[in-house]
Amino acid sequence: MDTNNESAKDRLPRVDSYGFERSEEFDYAFYEDFYSRYMTILTRRAIKWSKIMQNSTAVEKSLKVKRYIRKGVPNEHRSSVWMIVSGAQAQMELNPGYYHSVLLEGQKNTKLVDTVITDLNRTFPDNVKFRKNASPCLQPTLYNVLVAYGQHNKSVGYCQGMNFITGILILVTKDEEKSFWLLDALIGRILPDYYSPAMMGLKTDQEVLGDLVKMKIPAVAELIDRHEVMWTLLVSRWFICLFIDILPIETVLRIWDCLFYEGSKVLFRVALTLIKHYQAYILEAKNFPDVCDKFKDITKGTLVTECHLFMQKIFTEPGSLSRKTISKLREQRRTQLLTQE
Template sequence: MGERKDVDNTLRSQVDGYGFDRSHDPNSDAYDDFMASYLPVLARRESRWKSLVSKGGDIAKNRKVKRFCRKGIPNEHRKYVWMFLSGAEEKKRMNPKTYKLLLLGEKDTTVVETIALDLHRTFPENIYFSTKDGLRNSLSNVLIAVSHHNPDKGYCQGLNFIAGLLLLIVKDEESVFWLMDCLMNKILPDFYSPGMEAVKAEQELLGEIIKWKDPALYQHMETVGVHWCLVGTKWFMCLFADVLPTETVLRIWDCMFYEGSKVLLRVSAMLILQNKERLMACDNFTSMVNELQSIIKNPQSLNCHKLMKHCFKRLGSFPHSRIEKMRLECLARVGD
């Protein structure tokens, strides 16, 4: 019996709190070390958030809540806070029958078939998605409902990873549906429209931000010949889900549901700038692309607490007017 218990403990330790298999993760030791130091941080945050959400009702947007979001929302409060900050809770309340009617209504067979192809590709290393008995059916329902509720956008790859991670955290199909709807129509409008001009423009905008914050690094990357579409496509399409470590993605989303898409730009820029020395050492296209692919896997990306702090402290001001002006210029460039 003792031997069986040891085996069970070993297997259990290979799966993190979200169901992801870590047995083949080269950074597993770094993850364990980080979590050992991060758990006390989470405990402190939980006590602060508890006093805020215990009152019930809507969560007003103010400087205190913004600061709290930047420092991280405890997992047990994420559904409640995300739903209110995004506007999803109000939509759900005002449209109580919408989700069920979408699932019962007529379907576009092409969309349904496309979604079905992506189900087994969504987090196959996660115990909740690796079998048909897990969350695959819920994922299918959410994606079908979202796509038919937004026929002008339909379904595109990337949405499956976002919906999948939301299901792991929120654990309620209808709530995930409304969070997805708010992401596609309010927080990230046009990101998932046919042609993806907004995402293409956001990639160009990332380049302009690097040019603004570090001209030397920007020029080096331009000289090597790396196009910005090679850097951030998956970052923006998946909102870093299936790209960065789960804890890091969730910290990004805590801010995104409050502050919008600008947070994605901050994180993308910080990932590049904090690896400046390694990127400057790349003297050809291939080595630069390989380095860009590796920066999302190094321990710096794992330490979400430090990464998010750097995003807001080291990058300095991101004036909305300047970002919007640059975005419009990039949109015009993409549209030419």
């Protein structure tokens, strides 16, 4: 018996500050050690962010803000920072009353309402705040945002995966209207075509990741080809859920800080870092199921729990990743996918 883990388990709550229940395998001792160190970093970052947030125009595109965001946005400022850097704040101010009017319209759309209701109980079954018997229960808020968004963006409507993304936005902003506009920023601008019926953007980016792995980690690309594993089997959930339920919540929020500021390129950096860091482990795979299992394993453990160090790695380990390269690869892959249809 690990006495350190048992004593840490007694000290740490079974449910984290976001409402997620800790799993049976949760390493309490490691987490307690990590979090005591991370709290020092968070306190230092909070002081710096408080200074910058005194002037809202200071949170504009600049090398200083980019550096601050990569080092993490403290929880108390996260909602405001996401709103500003994503353009969601500007859209909300330009469209007063729009959210409530589109929600009322959406509630008349029976097909949309039924589809959203079907997924409410499937959203974060391990989060106490989304359970029917929770007080307050976040399900009605989730329902409202998804119905409003489905009505607002009729070409997307409601697509599985959006419930998890919206759930995280609600946990961070604690505000329906802000969650709606952040969802609009993600689906409409940051992740184009990820959630459209054909999911062309999502399919394209999975293939682009394969191309990047071929360029940067060729031995793994060769292994994937040899065992004839499709990239969609390995990484579709990484992309469609933006690493929710894949990586620890603190790490997901740190990734999203950068996603709202720098765009979808960040998702490739995260994926490449995981694959590169665990290259030797992945290369031990002997067959198709082995490869799939190893890709599940690499999203667990100390590397991804140490979110501050992990975020430093995503900007160093994969090396350069220019927008030009990604745009070119996306164009090529999109053309190929369209010709296959």
